[in-house]
Amino acid sequence: MGLNIRKGLFMIMFVSLLFAVACSSDTSDNNTNNEQEAGGTLNIAVDASPPSLDQPTSTATNARDTSRLIFESLVTTDSEFSPVPMLAESIETEDNQTFTFHLRQGILFHNGEEMIAEDVIASMERWLEKSSITGNIFNGATWTAEDDYTVVLELQSPSALVLDTIATSKQGAAIMPKEIVDSAPAEGVTEYIGTGPYKFVEWQQDNYIKFEKYEDYQPLDMEPDGLAGKREALVDEIYFHIVTDPSTRLTGLQTGEYDFVYGVPLDNYEQLQNDPNLETILEPEANNLLGLNNVEGPASDFKLRQAINTALDAETIMMAGYPNEDFYWLDSGYMDVHIANWASTAGSEYYNQNDMEKAKQLLEESEYDGEEFTIITTRDYFYLYNIGVVIQEQLKQLGMNVKLEVYDWPTMLDLRDNKLSEWDGFITSSTTVSTPPQLLVLSSSWAGGVNDDFVGEAMKAIETAPTIEEAHDLWDDLQLYVWEELLPAVQLGGNSTLYGSSSKVQGIETTSGPIFWNVTVSE
Structure with missing residues (x-):
């Protein structure tokens, strides 16, 4: 996408138009099913324990897929890997050097506190410190608050790649409460508090990680597209079970112990395809x-x-x-x-x-x-x-x-x-x-x-x-x-x-890994 188009996308009045064209009829059908079958528990078997849920510090895919239930960023990506606002309501830039982020208002962290500019600034400064993917774009960059809902990023040099970088899901620019950032030890945050559709509940090492629907979550009123758009916590609980043995994961999927599994042995691809109760998902x-x-x-x-x-x-x-x-x-x-x-x-x-x-x-x-x-x-x-x-x-x-x-x-x-x-x-x-x-x-x-x-x-x-x-x-x-x-x-x-899914699971999409909001599990 050319530079001029990107500028147009991120002018302050673009948001409603951008999302209006987002989603396919398949997604609409899934949403209909989701509305009818919300509730229950989604049991996921992953093949390894993430090193941390501190999103900016970990490059591991299992950390990415679990932590994004908790954390959100100013900008995310759609299914074409184009940057789209998430916690920012809109973004202004004239020169690719000064970016003004107008924050969504009324967004609550999982501790009940409202997200405001000071939280965003503390989080983004920490992301620049901890993440390995920010490169030279942000050298000498400053983040300032015009008011509680307006944050300004000023770069030393213009860059057409700013929003793409902030939007990436790898070592994501997670927005956390300022007090969590300020009190975090050098090795990483120990309290996982974000604005996402699910909140962290419990981590039993080498056993499971549990998430619970966040009742005060404020979804965007836009069609889902990749990681962008409407996110709904349609199941009440999500468990990520740490199951390192692939045959155990596969057996658990077949018996109904797990609804979705990572790391399906590729030798079992045809077996899953021929099982009417299971589905396969293959993602580059x-x-x-x-x-x-x-x-x-x-x-x-x-x-x-x-x-x-x-x-x-x-x-x-x-x-x-x-x-x-x-x-x-x-x-x-x-x-x-x-x-x-x-x-x-x-x-x-x-x-x-x-x-x-x-x-x-x-x-x-x-x-x-x-x-x-x-x-x-x-x-x-x-x-x-x-x-x-x-x-x-x-x-x-x-x-x-x-x-x-x-x-x-x-x-x-x-x-x-x-x-x-x-x-x-x-x-x-x-x-x-x-x-x-x-x-x-x-x-x-x-x-x-x-x-x-x-x-x-x-x-x-x-x-x-x-x-x-x-x-x-x-x-x-x-x-x-x-x-x-x-x-x-x-x-x-x-x-x-290769992922394996029960046919009882509806709404699974993949963009940089499986997405577990907007998903239901039928009885």
């Missing part, structure tokens, strides 16, 4: 990658990273994780190919080379001398483990001494981000983002960070480009550089996530 979700330790250890040698990238057979690796071509795709882009505006083929000649002879020559030219090369992964996500096993085998064929260490997901995240000396590579999937500056793999803080002057300057240029078209050209240049000169990770390919 993420890019898979082998992250490499650029900071210390053997992978800090670029020549070794080149050798690893040259050796790996991406198709065999992806097939190990996703044993059906319906579930994965091969692509060299750092941005998800489904985000059409940013999809790029720059550097594709370096992708999936699968050239062991050339890789062995690069290995000889590197400083690697046979020391143990540790890759960390997890069984909590079966596909990440399977990918790790095949990568280990391929790198052994290259001549490397590779050790695969397996941890539960929260422990792996802690090692990845805080204990760089204990790993050389890690297996992960990077969920879809809407602009390149949100890419964690190219950030300066994630997993040791990419501390490269060219990357930093290029990202800044993308963020401050006067037009989207110029930003796209800059992104092509940067992606080529990353492939040729940096290789912070080996891109493997993209994947869809």
Whole structure:
């Protein structure tokens, strides 16, 4: 979408027109069903415990999907990943440098206090401090209050990507009460209080997380579209059960213990499709990658990273994780190919080379001398483990001494981000983002960070480009550089996530993961 169109979308009088065109007849039918069947409990089985529900601090998808029941942001995304107001009633900007957010009035936090400008300012300043995806756009930015319901963001330089970044669901810009922000310890908030349709009730570690309908929630009177529009808490309670074993999750879905499950083994896809009581949901979700330790250890040698990238057979690796071509795709882009505006083929000649002879020559030219090369992964996500096993085998064929260490997901995240000396590579999937500056793999803080002057300057240029078209050209240049000169990770390919649902569940939609408001469960 061009810059001028974006400006038009966010002028103060646009809101009612924007939402009036949002939703399909299918959604309308679901809403009708929802009105008739509201109430009850929705039981969801997830494949791993989130590391936290503190939305701005966690990159984990299960943290994203659970915490957004609690927290909302000034701006969110519709089904096309375009930014749309949520807690802001309207937004004004003339120059992409000064943004005036007119807040919705009468919005209550789960503690009964009204959301006002001081809460928004404290939350947004904390988001800028804690989130890894804000990039250079907000360097030196100031947030001020004109009154209790008007907040002004002033940037040092214009950017056409401001609203896209605030709207992202990854490490979302959650609005919390000021007192919660002010009292939060360095490791993250411990009281989960937001404005969302559900409020946090209880977290029994490794057992379940419970949410309850927030009776004083104020939904938008607009058609739902992606994460935008009307959100209704139609079931009374939502449980996220922590069930790490995939067969247990599947059996629970079949017996009715669970209404919706994450991480359905792809081998069971046809089985679920043939069961009249169950439904399958397949959603493009993420890019898979082998992250490499650029900071210390053997992978800090670029020549070794080149050798690893040259050796790996991406198709065999992806097939190990996703044993059906319906579930994965091969692509060299750092941005998800489904985000059409940013999809790029720059550097594709370096992708999936699968050239062991050339890789062995690069290995000889590197400083690697046979020391143990540790890759960390997890069984909590079966596909990440399977990918790790095949990568280990391929790198052994290259001549490397590779050790695969397996941890539960929260422990792996802690090692990845805080204990760089204990790993050389890690297996992960990077969920879809809407602009390149949100890419964690190219950030300066994630997993040791990419501390490269060219990357930093290029990202800044993308963020401050006067037009989207110029930003796209800059992104092509940067992606080529990353492939040729940096290789912070080996891109493997993209994947869809398979969810299983009982046919009793109505209204499930997916945008950056499943959405559990506007959902009912029939008896």
